[in-house]
Amino acid sequence: MAVIVRVLVVLFIFYSSTVAFSGGLSDVFKQFDEIEKNVNQIKHSLKGEPENGQQNAVQSQANEVREFSGEVVVPDSNRTWYFKMDKFSAAACSRIYYSVNDGNPHFLVEYAGQPDVGAAMPIKGLKKGDRIVFLVKTSYYGWHGPVYSTDRRFFIAEKYNDRKYYFKFEDAARADARYNDGAFYFFEEGQMPVNHFIRILSYDVYKQGNKYLFRGKIKLNVAGNVDSQILIKDNHWHTTDVIKLNFYNNGRDIHSFSFSIPKTDFPKPAYTSILKVSYNGEKDLRVRMVKPCVDKLPEQINPFGTIKKDPFVFVGRIYYLRKNTTKLPNFSKLRPRGIIYTPTLNVTPRSFDSGFPGITSRYEWFAIRYTSELFLKEPKLLRFALLSDDGSKLIIDNKVVINNDGIHPPRKKYGSVYLESGLHKIEVQYFQGPRYQVALVLYVIENGKERVLDISRFAPVVSVNNGFGIRRGVLFEEYSDRLKPEGIKVLMKIKKLIGEKYKSINIYGRDDELSKDRIKSIVNMLVGFGIDPSRIRKYYGLGDSSFSIKIVVN
Known part of the structure; x- marks a missing residue:
């Protein structure tokens, strides 16, 4: 022996x-x-x-414990499933995703170097029969992958039971059959410990011009002091900076942070950032590369509107409010801070903390006054519904149709108005009180069904093919070639949108004498606004019956 x-x-x-x-x-x-x-x-x-x-x-x-295919099938259960990183040890940056039923991948974590690992992350919404597969992408002189947990060259998948699994993997850059670059658990609630007090909801680093943008959200279930910091490590895994983010949570549930650091502060080839939080003995951690595998800041789509100009949709002017405001303000006494544009008011109940990119970072104690125009070919009874959190009003032709004002959770109210044919002013006023929940949806009720109102359906002018389609009855009275006052205003708005940068302006009308006289009136008005007459082209024989005139800008 x-x-x-x-x-x-x-x-x-x-x-x-x-x-x-x-x-x-x-x-x-x-x-x-x-x-x-x-x-x-x-x-x-x-x-x-x-x-x-x-x-x-x-x-x-x-x-x-036995090996299995690498695809998890969720058994019958109402409990939450969790992803828990066990270890990571590789120089290259890797990102881990999961996919449900061959759907789009959902990002989970990013790791590089040899950091500690974070707490278990809930993956909510899974139901019996869902098929879960994990993916890994790796940045090593360009992105490699994804590789899937069903690929035995890169993954060894082990099954403890129907509710707990373990995955060891190689990064996607190369497979050496050692499966030692990382490992994680996937398990149902009750199989392993999870955090109850504190959890990192998100942590991201983006390139933004000549800076790096750091931002994140931390969820805390009780009030108290939270230890929070970001460690910056260089390519030799030396700590080059410690950014303290300690805060006191007063019960508002989610704490957000956002700040930028100049790129010149990161002269070495590679840097890794590690967000660490702790409370009452619980800890969580997230890793994000700062350099080199970092994404550009994605275009942020604001649910309330964008800064792309379009005067023929809802034009929203943003205002600041004093803290503890409880109702809609007198907008005539406030100064607008910026303008946004949107064809629909379709902000369903959600958390909101992104502010208004390009205008302001404010996400509470603000108001928006949306204005636009409705054009009706014939008299009509219109029925509306207005959902909001907090207060809102629907006003048409200076008359309140729906009053849903005050501080309140998502609440819907109804109202109707009878309108004659022609142009009508429509206005929606909205204010948001304390963070974070918002909602603003304007519905039109037709044939007993609620649909989100798309103002383009009722707008006097519609953007089409690098130009504008003008509906019948907007510019001229019936059987007349004389422009109406509101028609002149429409042409003035079009002139402002055209600006000075154009090669030619093509005007399309119908092939009859009245239409030709109307085009002459339009040309004369545009020339009066400063348009070069030598660049105006007239075309006859417009076949689209929904418009009387089309103006196309080249």
Whole structure:
């Protein structure tokens, strides 16, 4: 027996010296543990008895943990499932995603270097029969992958039971069959510990011009002091900066932060940022590369509107409000801080903390006054519904149709108005009180069904093919070539949109004498606004019956 043990130890010393140069000490220790297990098994088998039942326990565990395909099928359960990183050790940056039923991948975490790992992350909304697959992408002189958890070249997937799984993987840059670049658990609630007090909801780093933008959200379920910081490590894994983000949570549930650092503060080839938070013994962590594998700041689509000009949709003017405002303000006494544009008011109930990109970062204590125009070919009874959180009003032709004012959770109110044919002013006033929940949806009710109102359906002018389609009855009275006052205003808005940068302006009308006279009136008005007459082209034979005139700008 002693001879066998000595032989195995000699073999271990010889083998470990080889591995130490090729794979590092961590692999040596792993091999030592494996050989030690084999020695103990040989000892106990020669004795004919297990040591304190350990052999039976090992055999039992071997029966419980087994490899499987790498695709998890969710069993029947109402409990939440969790993703929990176990370890990561690779120089290249890798991102891990999950996909449900072959759908689009959802980002989970990013890792680089040899950091600690974060708390379990809930993956909500999974139901019986859902098929879950994990993906890895790696940045190494360009992006590689994704590779899937069903690919045995990159993953070893192990199953404890129907509600707990373990995945070991290679990064997507190369596969050396060692499966030692990272590992994670996927399990149902109750199978492993999870955080109850604090959790990082998101942490991102983006390139934004000549700066890096850092932003994140931290969820805390109780009030108290939270230790929070970001460690910056260089390509040698030395800490170059510590950014303290400690805060006191007063019960508002979600804490957000956002700040920028100049790119010149990161002169070395690579940097990694690590967000760490802790409260009452619980900890969480997220990793994001600062350089080199960092994305550009994505275009932020604001639910309330964009800054792209279009005067023929809802034009929203943004105002600041005093803290503790409880109702809509007198807008005539306030100064607008910016303007946004949107064809629909369709802000369904949601959390909002992004502010208004290009205008202001404010996400509470603000108001918006939306204005636009409705054009009706014939008299009509219109029925509306207005959902908001907090206060709102619908006003048409200076008369309140729906009053949904005040501080309140999402609440819907109804109203109707009878309108004659022609142009009508429509206005929606809205204010948001304390963070974070918002809502503003304007519906039109037709044939008993509520639909989000698209003002383009009722607008006097519609943007089409680099130009404008003007509806019948907007510019002229019936059987007349004389422009109406509101028609002149429409042409004035079009002139402002055209500006000075154009090669030609093409005006399309119908092939009859009245239409030709009307085009002459339009040309004269545009020339009066400053348009170069030599660049105006007239075309006849417009076939689209929904418009009387089209103006196309080249």
